[in-house]
Every structure is written in C-alpha cells, then in structure tokens.
Amino acid sequence: MKIICVGRNYAKHAKELGNDVPKTPVLFLKPDTAILPKRNPLYYPHFTKDLHHEVELVIRINRLGKNIEERFAHKYYNEIGIGIDFTARDVQQQCKEKGLPWERAKAFDGSAPISEKFLKVSHLPENIQFSMRNNGELVQEGQSNDMLFGFNKLIEEISQVFTLKIGDLIFTGTPAGVAPVKIGDRLECYIGDEKLLKVDIR
C-alpha cells in the first residue's frame, strides 16, 4: 500500500506559498508508516519548529490499474475520505532551497492521519465541501471544484507513473489557509457537516 500526494492542486494555496500554478501535478509519496494509528495523538516532531496542517480529500483506490484514461478513472474508486498532510514547513523550505527531496518534511511517522470512515462517492455531491477546525475555529475550507486537477485527471496522470493498487491512497492537495500547529491543539476535519477525523497535537 502506498500514499501518493499531490502538491499545489489549489491555485490560492500555491500562491500563498509563493509557488507557480503547475502545468502537471506535483507528486510525492509517503510510506505506510506515515499513517497515524487510529485515535493516536501526533507527537510534535523534534526536528521542526514550524509544523503545518494541510487538510485534504483522500481517494481510496479499489481496483488495480495503470495508464488509466480520465474517462475510465471513476471505475477505480468509490470512496472519499479526509486526511491531514502534516508538513514541517521549515524543513521543506530548506529542502527546496537546496533542491533536495521533501521526504524529511512530509513523510515522517504520523504525518498522514486519515479518517476511519470514508464516504461513498455515490452519496456525495459533485462539488465536495470540506474543512478543518483548530480548537473549534475554522482554519481551512475548500471545495473539490477548485482543484486544478480533478480526481479523475489525477488518476490519469498518477497512473502513468505509478501502478495503482487496491488500498492505495491519494491525498489530493490542500486549499489555502495552511498554518502552524502547536502542542495542545485539537484538529477536526469535516466533509460537509460530518466530522470524520480528530487529531490532538501533544
């Protein structure tokens, strides 16, 4: 099982970090050890002083495939969940400046909490609304229609590089509003009005 993440998939978020809007999806991977065990807190990693939340819709793949055309991509998933792509922003900035890979900043243990429950695509609206609260305060909200590359286009692009297997997860990118977290924070993630994920920072 692998976790494929998409960077800069919302124009406003790309701009808030001073990046250009990409012509092809920015892709990176997290290992399975990045999944935060259910109901565990995330312990603030010692190697960063600027840990950021990024709330993202997550696709779970349910069929083996490669070189999938966009028009057939909907056959490869039927559930969407929500997750957090935790990012050590200071470490990522150092990696970017040196032209180095991002794994130290994004692929560490616990950096990918994922909701236990996924929602059936057939029960979701075409334009999926999602949001995150930190200590009860709304900090990020987005809608899937704002993605530069939609779910099916992402599957087309990703499956040209990586064979998709059953259980693989795709983090589809974060909307604007990424911000630092601190010890004691409680993050809660919603699709529509339904709270699907809670993570405490310890």
Ligand code: ZN
């Ligand atoms: Zn992200």
